Amino acid sequence: MKTNQVILSNQKQPDTRDVVLELFNLNKSFDNNHVLKNFSMKLYKGENLVIMGKSGSGKSVMIKCLVGLMEADNGKIRVMHHDITTLNQESLDILRADIGFLFQGSALYDSMTVRENLEFPLRRHSKKFGENIDIEKLVLEALGNVGLADTIDLMPSELSGGMQRRVAMARTLILQPKIILYDEPTSGLDPITAKEIIILMQEIQKKYNTSSLIITHDVDCARIIADRMILLIDGTNYAEGTFKNLSTSKDPKIMAFFKQ
Numbered sequence: 434m435k436t437n438q439v440i441l442s443n444q445k446q447p448d449t450r451d452v453v454l455e456l457f458n459l460n461k462s463f464d465n466n467h468v469l470k471n472f473s474m475k476l477y478k479g480e481n482l483v484i485m486g487k488s489g490s491g492k493s494v495m496i497k498c499l500v501g502l503m504e505a506d507n508g509k510i511r512v513m514h515h516d517i518t519t520l521n522q523e524s525l526d527i528l529r530a531d532i533g534f535l536f537q538g539s540a541l542y543d544s545m546t547v548r549e550n551l552e553f554p555l556r557r558h559s560k561k562f563g564e565n566i567d568i569e570k571l572v573l574e575a576l577g578n579v580g581l582a583d584t585i586d587l588m589p590s591e592l593s594g595g596m597q598r599r600v601a602m603a604r605t606l607i608l609q610p611k612i613i614l615y616d617e618p619t620s621g622l623d624p625i626t627a628k629e630i631i632i633l634m635q636e637i638q639k640k641y642n643t644s645s646l647i648i649t650h651d652v653d654c655a656r657i658i659a660d661r662m663i664l665l666i667d668g669t670n671y672a673e674g675t676f677k678n679l680s681t682s683k684d685p686k687i688m689a690f691f692k693q
Contacts (some may be wrong), residue, residue, distance in 0.1 A: 435523050450510075453612055453644045454499075459508035468494045476612070476646050481638060483537050483647045483655045485678075485690055486665030492648050495665070496616060501525065502596040510648070512609065530558040533610035533643075537617040539601040539622060541589040548585045551575055558608055575603040578640070579633060588672040595626035606641070613637075615647040619654050622663065631657050652691060656680075664690060 454476040461469040468491045476482050487493045497503035501517065510517050515528055541550050543655060551572045559566060576582045578692040579599040589597055598618070605613060618634065619627035631654050638645055649655060655662060656676050664687060672679060672687055680691045 437504065441615055452476070453478050453513050454646065455509070455511040456495070456499070457509040458504045459495070459498060459510070460489075461498060461503070462506060468668050469498075469508075472508075472665070472668060472670055474670055474673075475643055478644050479638075479642050481634075481645045481647060481658050481660045483649060483659035483662045484665055485649060485652075485662060487653060490665045491668040492665055496614065496648060500532070500614070501529075522640035526558070527560070530561045530608055531611045531615040533608060534602055535598075535605050535613065535615045535618055537620055539589075539594075539597040541597055541601060541604075543589055545589075546585070547576070547581075547587050547589070547592075547600050548572055550589070550600065551607050552607055554604060561608065570665055571607055575607040576600070577604060578637070578641070579603045588594070593626075595622055595629065598626075599623065599633065601672065602630075602637070606637065609641070611643065613643050613645045614660075615645060615649070617649055619645065619651045627651065634658060 438613070448547055452475050456472060456474050459469050459472045460467075470493065472495060473541070473676065474482075474484075484492060485493075494503065498505045512528060513531065515524075517528065518544060528535060552568055555562070555566065555568055555571060562571075572585065573582055576585060579602050581599050581603065584592060584596065584600065589600070592600065615634070619630055622630065634645070634647075635658060637643060645658075647658065648652070659676050661673065662676055664671050664679065666672075666686055672682070672684070679687055682688060
């Protein structure tokens with residue numbers, strides 16, 4: 434079997450940072466369509482890792498396996514040193530409270546106010562904060578972190594696309610996750626709003642020291658936010674390294690990602 438090409442980021446010593454998420458030899462097929470082929474990756478504590486891949490490359494399937502919406506055929510998924518394939522439902526729910534997921538398109542509940550959208554995950558994972566949880570305080574704090582405290586009683590339909598994305602980020606933050614998964618965080622946004630979302634992602638990472646896995650097609654987003662990148666090609670971890678390493682590669686498959 435051909436070895437995946439790996440581009441290093443000028444790193445001479447092994448990385449000794451804590452690994453908070455690891456996929457090892459993940460495989461997933463649908464009949465004869467082999468979507469993930471021995472896909473492996475690591476996310477380190479406090480890191481912004483960007484994964485880029487073309488449509489059909491396996492990004493969505495990888496994310497679904499990671500959050501438990503789909504079961505891989507084989508391989509291992511470790512989150513904060515726990516093999517999630519061996520956890521019972523209760524343990525898995527506790528672990529999920531430490532993982533935030535910003536869905537593509539925000540995915541707010543249209544029938545709920547902004548306040549109710551943010552209260553929803555708190556009620557679902559109430560054990561995380563104990564009996565004396567101050568829901569109002571947590572909601573206001575989360576909205577304040579994204580600059581939208583004054584929208585608390587509005588409906589999602591009353592918000593712009595950029596504001597909806599910010600509220601979705603607040604909903605992700607409200608559980609104070611250790612890992613945040615971003616699925617195309619700038620999709621559907623105009624360039625100015627997209628830049629604002631990217632800056633907000635950076636601010637969140639610095640304030641909370643979160644580890645972020647960012648799935649994106651947006652080269653500008655990757656350039657600004659990525660500490661490290663992985664290129665997912667034909668279901669494999671084809672190449673990884675810094676934005677500079679990858680964007681200056683002469684490999685035709687890698688170059689195709691950076692052509693404007």
